[in-house]
Amino acid sequence: MAKIYSTPTPGKKANDMNPKLETIAFLLNYSKALSVIPYKSMKFEALLN
Amino acid sequence: MKNVLTSDATLVSNYIQGDENSLAILIKRHKQRIYSFIYSKVYDRDVAEDVFQDTFIKVIKTLKKGKYNEEGKFLPWVMRIAHNLVIDHFRRNNRMPKFDNAGEFSIFSVLTDGALNAEKQMVKDQVHNDVRRLIEELPDDQREVLHMRMYQEMSFKEISERTGVSINTALGRMRYALINLRKVIEKHNIILTN
Numbered sequence: 001m002a003k004i005y006s007t008p009t010p011g012k013k014a015n016d017m018n019p020k021l022e023t024i025a026f027l028l029n030y031s032k033a034l035s036v037i038p039y040k041s042m043k044f045e046a047l048l049n
Numbered sequence: 050m051k052n053v054l055t056s057d058a059t060l061v062s063n064y065i066q067g068d069e070n071s072l073a074i075l076i077k078r079h080k081q082r083i084y085s086f087i088y089s090k091v092y093d094r095d096v097a098e099d100v101f102q103d104t105f106i107k108v109i110k111t112l113k114k115g116k117y118n119e120e121g122k123f124l125p126w127v128m129r130i131a132h133n134l135v136i137d138h139f140r141r142n143n144r145m146p147k148f149d150n151a152g153e154f155s156i157f158s159v160l161t162d163g164a165l166n167a168e169k170q171m172v173k174d175q176v177h178n179d180v181r182r183l184i185e186e187l188p189d190d191q192r193e194v195l196h197m198r199m200y201q202e203m204s205f206k207e208i209s210e211r212t213g214v215s216i217n218t219a220l221g222r223m224r225y226a227l228i229n230l231r232k233v234i235e236k237h238n239i240i241l242t243n
Binding site for chain 1: 069072073076077080081084085088097098101102105106109110113114115
């Protein structure tokens with residue numbers, strides 16, 4: 001199939017893009033839920049929802 | 050206003066000490082640059098979203114574990130993580146090509162044709178014909194056993210019953226049939242590979 005050059009390539013808008021709000025919200029919630037428990041020389045991750 | 054004044058280093062330090070809001074400020078401050086950087090490499094919003102998320106998961110884990118080495122270079126550090134994850138994404142996709150829904154749709158990218166192409170089919174037919182002709186040259190008893198075993202997929206027990214000889218004789222005839230075929234193939238340098 002022929003390529004259609006009349007539509008802008010997706011790369012042109014690459015500079016003004018933002019991640020979805022859900023992604024950000026997930027990351028902030030993940031950060032709150034994650035706790036790192038040190039034990040001797042080891043570190044354990046725990047997700048507490 | 051406070052966001053602009055507080056340096057990345059301070060925010061990182063605050064976050065490590067438990068101030069979750071600092072992370073929100075850091076993400077808000079840098080999300081556009083990081084996301085745009087990822088998108089400029091992968092050209093797929095969903096993939097960019099995934100890589101962005103993985104990047105910050107790694108950032109969060111590293112910071113919480115106290116493994117981050119503060120040198121006042123938070124953004125370049127995050128960009129490096131994003132860059133590495135983009136490379137991982139492409140490596141993974143090379144191993145397992147996936148259906149690309151973003152650009153022009155090509156049905157051939159998802160369908161594979163298991164059939165041989167015309168040339169390979171011709172070579173295969175040629176090889177099969179050559180093998181048949183070679184088999185025709187074998188002594189009758191050997192040809193009979195080989196034909197029953199290979200083309201009719203009979204067991205040696207069935208062959209022995211059908212031909213009225215013992216299983217060992219049938220096995221021996223098969224063995225000699227193969228030896229004779231190999232001899233002729235080697236003698237005449239016949240190539241029977243596809």
